[in-house]
Amino acid sequence: MISVKNISKKFGKLQVLKEFNLEFELGNSYALMGPNGSGKTTLIKTILGMVIPDSGDITVGSQSIKGDVRYRKQIGYMPQIGHYPANMKIGQLFSMMKDMRPEIKEYDLELVEAFELDQMKDKSMGTLSGGTRQKVSAALAFLFNPEILILDEPTAGLDPIAVEVLKAKIKKEREEGKLILITSHILSDLEELTNRAIYIYEGEVFFSDTIEELKEITGESKFSPAIAKLMQWTLKKKSSKPLLSHV
């Protein structure tokens, strides 16, 4: 569904993505992991067209992301930190987002109802707490029933009840055969919600396969220790570089 082909991106001198290749298929749920600054959010933003790669191409469906913007109709995106116009009310924000996709008439209001956003629709966005904003972001990502869901740290900042609601929703969408891409540092969430793991390290794909395969390779029976081992391996790889050999 999404194929990332030879994407490279530099921010100034810093090479964030190096000749990046990845395939995302419908029906799978991907956990995108990596230390801070490894290029997770950059990858997501490149797919969404917010960051423009130096070279390479991405296709969503069969459509290249260059030029035509219609491919974004298939994507529901929940940003890491959602900021919205302060003077806009929740209700207005939702009607605006609906207005952006006039041809979609059926809305998925499950999260709106579960988070009781309807009762707050006259509150302006500027007065909302961080958690409520996250709820708004989540509800917006699912609103149009998109085939692809990209969730950047979806559970950060939510209260435990909301986290459970959101996780149940993600699981439900996954069973409906959607493509789900989640970044998070909360490994237990990822283990629950995903079946494939992608580990990025310094702009390169270090691991990309099923979670079973990950456990087998690392020889661990549980997800967290398996990831921990993966991280140790990346560090070893790093320490073997001549630059750091004196350490």
Add this chain to the structure above:
Amino acid sequence: MFKLLKYALYDILKSRFAIIYTVFLALVAISIYQVSDDLSKVSLSLMNIMILFIPLIAAVFATTHFYNNLEFIELMLAQPVKRIHVFLSQLFAVVIMLSLSILLGFGLPMLLWGADGSLLTLLAVGVVLSSVFAGFAFLASVLTRDKAKAIGISLALWIYFSLVYDGLVLYVIYSFADYPLEKTTLALVMLNPVDLGRILMLMQLDISALMGYTGAFFQQFFSSGLGILIAVGALLIWMLFPNFLAMRVFKKRDF
């Protein structure tokens, strides 16, 4: 595009700043009208205030607006809408808000106490200068990643065009006082939107006689059809060029 503009405008018009700015302009206009009954004096005083403050406020407001809306711009970029439309909707929203404030703040007192050609030119020049400096501000904003830096650049441009440039022109005129300088000064005026606006205004008043031979030359130039055409053309270029440049950068910018 129009949907985006509608929402951007809605957000900006509801902000407290739009109201404060309009009220401020109205208070300035009302107090000047109270002081004098002579319309040309009113228009001269209003011009002096306007030419200094309107570019400053346009530059600072447009920069802060861009940075305050950065996350909203990011949100829009993840939607199925074109980048150019996102940019233009933000720009037009700022320009429309600044223009409406001028038209309401200065226009209402004019409706009450009367206006002449020079006061109407004043409104037009105010709108044009707002767009020019909003363009500079957007250009500064898309080129930097730091609000403080962008405001710094906007302010530097304002200082340059409002204060420093006149000093440079005076220096040139004094240094080459022995030569005929009408055409040179005219060309120098075209290179500064603020001066261009000011001279377009002054030409509407009778005080150009006070400016000596150059004034007479300007009077002749700006009262001819071709002169007006060139002046308006130069202002149009000043309005479009920074905005166009900012749009080009915005299209390639990373968010």
